[in-house]
Amino acid sequence: MNQRSIDWWVGIFVLLGIVALAVLALRVGNLAGFTYGRGYVLHASFSNVGSLKTRSPVKIGGVTIGEVTDIQMNPKTFMAEVTMRISPRIRLPADTGASIYTAGLLGEQYISIQPGGMPQVLSPGATITMTQGAVNIDQLIGQMVFSKASGTSAGH
């Protein structure tokens, strides 16, 4: 095989590799989710973040509008401080609330935003004050079992 056709084949081979990597990055990996990179930052503190992680989605009515970029514990208040990046197209009213929900019974956790009605909007870097932390399923089951047990003992 002469050198020229080898050059061609190696070129095609390398191109195939680059295309495959690009498809993997965009279709399989979540590199496409980097579109929030130019978004603005909001903070919120929760009593319990459950299994929320960085890169967890932030949604309004099920539509993803941003992602969690950082989770820290505030050593003064002992609350979990969550930093999130929101798509720049979305302007949230000042009385907006945030809660942590689970997608399905065993799914991943995400932040759900409930927009308020005030005309003022949250500026970049502002903090959402009305928050509701993750529901602890263990605690719920414990409460249910306890109330059942006390209920039966009261019946006797």
Next chain:
Amino acid sequence: MKEDFLVPRIGHAVRETVPRMGMAARFLVSSLTAPVRRDFSFRQWLRQIFGLGVLSLALMVVAAFFTGMVLGFQGYYALVRFGATSALGTLIALSLLRELGPVLTALLFAGRAGSALTAEIGSMKATEQLDAMEMMAVNPLAWVVAPRLWGGIFAVPILCTIFDLVGIFGGYLVSVPILGVDGGTFWAQMQANVSFHGDILNGLIKAACFGLVVTWIATWQGFSAHPTAEGVGSATTRSVVMASLAVLGLDFILTALLF
């Protein structure tokens, strides 16, 4: 010589093995640094990428397709018991990107290309071509070994990327049209749980390490083979066996270090 005693035998084995390891290490370093010393043929390198990479492509695509389809069936079989078939895409993608892609690519590469490398260099040695090069003041490490080593380091990650992609496509074909998993969930769960740096790039780093190790073992076995027909034959066998075991052992170490 009293070869029957244990202690002299161990001593003999150590005296055989340790200098051989040293020579193999020196062999690797002086071949890898050939481009730095500007003693490197770019054309030979392209020729080796063609021989090692392009010609292995069809094998990789077929193997990846079947691997992905089996992963789809097997993952479904396990996940459907927990009602968690929505995680099938994640399972297929993570298995392929992190472990199966690099390891299977390297094993197939050792069988398809590594054996050929050993046989080729072994016959060069048996027919005294390597000696002839040295007589002409051509360094066989730079002219013969370096393009093959760099070709392997370059070709295996590309083969692995294509392996991953074709495997995921095979898994998709089994999961969504045949087993009836929801297509949107399949891709969305995959995208939510696969990270580009942690999974895709680390898999490719692994593949490059395997490419280096497999071509190193193959070229060294050929270079140090007994210059007879029998010697070349046994060196080829040893090359494939050692390269396969090295890939599996190194995979454990790299997984522990990288992930």
